[in-house]
Amino acid sequence: MRPLQLFRRLCAAALLLSLLTLSSCAAPAAQESAAETPMPQKIEPKGKVYYSYFDTVSYVYDYAGDSAERFDERSAEVSHILSGYHQLFDIYHEYSGVVNLCTLNRAAGGEALAIDGRLVDFLLYAKEMYELTGGEMNVMLGAVLRPWHDCREAAASDPAGASIPDEETLREAARHTGIELLEIDAERGTARIADSEASIDVGALGKGYAAERAAEFLERDGAQGYVLNIGGNIRCIGDRPDGSGWVTAIRDPDRAAEGYACSLRIRDTACVTSGVYERYFTVGGVRYHHIIDKDTLYPAAYYASLTVVTRDSALADALSTALFCMPYEDGAKLAQSIGGVELLWIFPDGEQRSTPGFAELIEEPTPS
Ligand code: ADP
Ligand code: MG
Numbered sequence: 344m345r346p347l348q349l350f351r352r353l354c355a356a357a358l359l360l361s362l363l364t365l366s367s368c369a370a371p372a373a374q375e376s377a378a379e380t381p382m383p384q385k386i387e388p389k390g391k392v393y394y395s396y397f398d399t400v401s402y403v404y405d406y407a408g409d410s411a412e413r414f415d416e417r418s419a420e421v422s423h424i425l426s427g428y429h430q431l432f433d434i435y436h437e438y439s440g441v442v443n444l445c446t447l448n449r450a451a452g453g454e455a456l457a458i459d460g461r462l463v464d465f466l467l468y469a470k471e472m473y474e475l476t477g478g479e480m481n482v483m484l485g486a487v488l489r490p491w492h493d494c495r496e497a498a499a500s501d502p503a504g505a506s507i508p509d510e511e512t513l514r515e516a517a518r519h520t521g522i523e524l525l526e527i528d529a530e531r532g533t534a535r536i537a538d539s540e541a542s543i544d545v546g547a548l549g550k551g552y553a554a555e556r557a558a559e560f561l562e563r564d565g566a567q568g569y570v571l572n573i574g575g576n577i578r579c580i581g582d583r584p585d586g587s588g589w590v591t592a593i594r595d596p597d598r599a600a601e602g603y604a605c606s607l608r609i610r611d612t613a614c615v616t617s618g619v620y621e622r623y624f625t626v627g628g629v630r631y632h633h634i635i636d637k638d639t640l641y642p643a644a645y646y647a648s649l650t651v652v653t654r655d656s657a658l659a660d661a662l663s664t665a666l667f668c669m670p671y672e673d674g675a676k677l678a679q680s681i682g683g684v685e686l687l688w689i690f691p692d693g694e695q696r697s698t699p700g701f702a703e704l705i706e707e708p709t710p711s
Contacts, residue, residue, distance in 0.1 A: 391404050417564060443462070481637060685701035
């Protein structure tokens, strides 16, 4: 990653961090403008540590007040879990002794490879999410995502010469994105990509899935009052000791650097947002972001951001990307059929719509 990109993501994660530490009994977070609203008093976590995985920054917070030793043990195990998935999900690098997604992509069209049981489970889950979302979240979209990624990288080093992939390249790439090209033999513990032009990209799902596995460990270990922030994907484990939940803010896509659309009070759940402002480049004044609609092969144009609150962070991540690529009615219907999924859609013109359950999470500003 380029230093500037890493810096931006560090800033983004730090912003979310500061919002997560808001006191539940203090004034609410900004509704109009971060600059105009007095900042609420912060409640610092008792333990806090950060790691650099998945090309982004991850934080572990403990609000319950574990002993330093206990926190160290628990956060070290979280780090171990995240680091394992970081290596397995990496599509750009291989690691000694590890068969990961980069290995699988490089072997595309060849023999099946023996893979780690964690990767088998993940790939099966990715297929499940493909089915659930009617193919809108497709980890086999790699062939189409690559030209977009290359143009974004080129634009970062030469903004004036920035260009987008040509239509023909995208159409040709789209012929190599079938989910059936990903062959998994769970019994034998092997996987194969059946087409040498096809490749896997788990950017839409990997962080949320890894966060859920880390949360699973913490829950099994009896942890309460922990928060994981995996590159902006939030997963709360239990509640704050005083039962007041945490306040987190959803960015205003128009003022992504400093403005918030609303603040939510959440507990024992995950909160994941996909937005046009997260990763993009500009050509001729037009912004091209990083979430690609399988039907057009161009950045999805329905929303400026979409937020999912649901308990399972992997599901939240899968849905944040998939619903971002679906018309409002279809997304609402899908969420309702799953159950326990609350959504906030922010449209390009700024209009906001939410599920009734989401509206209940919104932290109302107190009159001053
Ligand atoms: P972020 O990773 O920025 O939090 P998302 O969860 O929405 O946001 O994932 C976006 C990433 O997922 C992209 O960078 C790309 O790697 C991948 N991606 C983009 N569009 C799709 C899609 N329709 N299906 C599956 N993966 C996608
Ligand atoms: Mg996602």
